[in-house]
Each structure stands twice: as C-alpha cells, then as structure tokens.
Amino acid sequence: MLSELAKPLMAAVFVFAAMAAQASAQEVAPADVKIADYAISDPLTGSAGDAAAGAKTFADRGLGNCLACHAVSALETEQFHGNVGPALDGVADRWNAEELRAIVVDAKQIFSEETVMPAFYSLDYGITPRKDLVGKTILTAQQVEDVVAYLATLKE
Amino acid sequence: MEKLALAAGTALCLAITGFVIVTASADPVDDTLEIDGAEMITRAPAPEGHPFDEVLSGWLFREAETRATQEDSFENPGMLAVERGAEIWETVEGTAGQSCASCHEDASVTMADVGSTYPKWDADSGKPINVEGQINKCRVENMGAEPYAFDAEPQLSLTAFIKHQSLGKPVAIDLSEGEMQEWWEKGKEFYYTRTGQLDFSCSSCHEASMGKYIRADHLSQGQVNGFPTYRFNTGGMVSLHNRFRGCIRDTRAEMPAAFSDELMALETYVTWRGTGLSVETPAVRQ
Numbered sequence: 001m002l003s004e005l006a007k008p009l010m011a012a013v014f015v016f017a018a019m020a021a022q023a024s025a026q027e028v029a030p031a032d033v034k035i036a037d038y039a040i041s042d043p044l045t046g047s048a049g050d051a052a053a054g055a056k057t058f059a060d061r062g063l064g065n066c067l068a069c070h071a072v073s074a075l076e077t078e079q080f081h082g083n084v085g086p087a088l089d090g091v092a093d094r095w096n097a098e099e100l101r102a103i104v105v106d107a108k109q110i111f112s113e114e115t116v117m118p119a120f121y122s123l124d125y126g127i128t129p130r131k132d133l134v135g136k137t138i139l140t141a142q143q144v145e146d147v148v149a150y151l152a153t154l155k156e
Numbered sequence: 157m158e159k160l161a162l163a164a165g166t167a168l169c170l171a172i173t174g175f176v177i178v179t180a181s182a183d184p185v186d187d188t189l190e191i192d193g194a195e196m197i198t199r200a201p202a203p204e205g206h207p208f209d210e211v212l213s214g215w216l217f218r219e220a221e222t223r224a225t226q227e228d229s230f231e232n233p234g235m236l237a238v239e240r241g242a243e244i245w246e247t248v249e250g251t252a253g254q255s256c257a258s259c260h261e262d263a264s265v266t267m268a269d270v271g272s273t274y275p276k277w278d279a280d281s282g283k284p285i286n287v288e289g290q291i292n293k294c295r296v297e298n299m300g301a302e303p304y305a306f307d308a309e310p311q312l313s314l315t316a317f318i319k320h321q322s323l324g325k326p327v328a329i330d331l332s333e334g335e336m337q338e339w340w341e342k343g344k345e346f347y348y349t350r351t352g353q354l355d356f357s358c359s360s361c362h363e364a365s366m367g368k369y370i371r372a373d374h375l376s377q378g379q380v381n382g383f384p385t386y387r388f389n390t391g392g393m394v395s396l397h398n399r400f401r402g403c404i405r406d407t408r409a410e411m412p413a414a415f416s417d418e419l420m421a422l423e424t425y426v427t428w429r430g431t432g433l434s435v436e437t438p439a440v441r442q
Contacts, residue, residue: 061371065371067371068370068371069370079372080369080371080372081371082368082369082370082371083368083369084365084368084369084370084375114364116356116360116361116364116365118353118354118355118356119355125350125352125353125354125355126349126350126351126352126353126354126355126356126357126407126409127349127350127351127352127409128351128352128409128410129351129352129353129408129409129410130352130353130408130409130410131410133353133408136353138353138354
C-alpha cells in the first residue's frame, strides 16, 4: 500500500531533479566563470537577458543598487544617482556586451584589486560575510544577464 | 595589450568626466562651525603617516539644515541627552552610595580633557578603554553598581555628557601609553580589511570615495569626533560602536560585538585619524 503511494511521489521527485539538473547545466556556476581578454564571451544562462528587468535590478536598492554609485540620465524617475563610479550614459559605446558582463561579474579582475566595485557574481568576497549569504552571489546569473542587456541599451 | 591600453584610456576619460561631476557638487563646504560663540576646528593638518593632507569634520559634508542644527545648542536635539547625562552625573547609584559627582565633582573641570584624549591605555585589562568602558569600570569597581548594557539610554547620555565637556578641544590621543601603538596597528589593519558580501573596507567609502555620493549619502572621512551623535534618520543618539556595527552590517557582513577587541582597535585607529579636529559631541548628522 505504502509502496503504491510512494511510486508516483518518487517519479515526481525524479522529474523535478532532472529539471533542476537541466537548469543548472545551462547556468555557469560562479567558480566556473571564465574571464579572458577582459571579457566573458558566453552568457551565464541559457535564456537571453531582459533589458527591462535589468533596469529594475540596476535601480533596486536590494539587488544591483548600481545607481548608488553610477548615474544614468535615462533613469530620470529615480532620485539620487551616485558618483562613486563613472556615469554610465553611453557605456555601451565604450564596452561591448562581453566586456560589460565581465565588469559586472568581477570588476576587480578587469580594473584592479583596488576597485571599490563589488563582484556581483563571485564567491570571492570580504571576511565574515553574513551567515545567510555564504555561498550566495549578490546577483543571480539571470540578473547579471538582465543587467548586461540593460547596459547594452545605454548608447549615445 | 591593445585591449589594456583601450581600457586604460577609457578609464582615464571616465575619471576626467567623474572629476567634473565631483567638483561640481561634492566638495565639503567652505564654512565655519561656531557653537555657543566658540569656533570649532573642522579642518586640521593631518598627523604624520595619515593618508590625507587635511582631516575634515563630517560636519562639512552635511546639508545646510543639518549644519545649522548643530550650530545652535538650543536646536541641537543631542543636547537633551547631554542634559540627561548631567542628571545621571549627580545621581547616587550602587552599594557604595556614590554618584559620579561624589568623586569627580565638577565635570566641566575634571572631565575637560576626557573627550579629546580617549581611548586611553587601561593597564588593568591590558587593552585600550573608551569612555563607555571607563564609566562601566567606575560603576562596578567604585560604585558597586551594575555596568550599563551596550547602548542603554543612560550609557549614551552619560557618554555624551562627559565627551561634551571637551567641546572644541582638539582630539589628541596618546599612542605612547602601554600597547596603544600595537592596537593602533591592529585597528589600521581592520580599517583596510574588506568585509562582507559587498567586499567593502572602511577605506572603500571614507578614503577612496571620500567626497563622493553613494545615492543621496555624501561620503565623509568617517571622523568620530562628534560621537555620540544625534541622527535625524533614527531620531536619536547613536554611539560610535553602533555606527561601526551599522557600517559593517551594510557591507553584508556579520557584525563584531560592541567593545570587542576588533572595534576597540578600530576606535583607537579612527580616533587618531581625526587628530586635531575639535570634539563636537553631540554632533548632528543626517
């Protein structure tokens, strides 16, 4: 009786595990990201970045919070653009998508170890990270792709 | 190589563009802070070995309204804590039947140099001790009273009252006492250590990005000469170790305990970084 009940449950678990494996196969883990020639040539996920979602992640204080340090004229509805980093108007004229991806993933490998910019898709962070964040990146692979797609729209 | 040159060229262009924005809107103000007729030292030549040429009070980085509130002692809400501290100073507590005033009498005389010279070396504990620590030591050893818990209201008020007795005096801590120099070194190391998921050190904001804006927040040198401070955003007094912990929390790191060795070393080092600035307690910040 029990085993009759367990069968469909087990089947469901297998299907779910297979789906999870497929999803992770399409997503590059932080440790496996390859930066070469100041760029990351392949997207981190199997699905293309969504520029509109990227704009939200860019401005959201709990996600990218990129506006904290970078001004963007196009985001005129958002108040208080920071200036710790350069303004990003026309950033897509200066860098291609592969280079922008590398900067968002780990700016320290592109500019210098001294840069203030956090690595948004890396587990190589400062000492004593908050316990609930250990093993987690600031942005997910998809959020990085979304932000890169958004940055690629910033042309002058 | 070509790529590198391109990157360097772009970085240079960006740096120039950034510079224009910064000078247009983000310099500390050219203004003089006078409290009750006494001029405060808000700019001082930096001590030898300091990363800046000039040390600058956080007051210079705040908005006009915030600056004006600190200039007028009747407007400064932090003065309520100072007044409350003055009451505590006279209040008998503990098994020995003593108040602070029983031994230290007139605080304006006996505490005049405390705010500008702490933290000091404490041979008993073999560590630097700050005003909060000295209050607790007195309470336990001399008054037979319970030590204050971190950030208990009387701790904040009494610390503000005692430090306020040094209002205007330039910060000058003695690193030659005991092992203060070693603690200064430890504090310096911690100052430059990146913490948390965001991977920021104190220097990321208060040295490398000093004078710039993080969103609406104008980054100062992170000076500590006005603590405990009154903050508008919480509508209350904020102790130095509360502020240290808040900054470290904002890097998405676990917070060191208040008065832990790490934070006492940091207090020693950061206090030195403000050498020559007037004690402004209670300063007013955003």
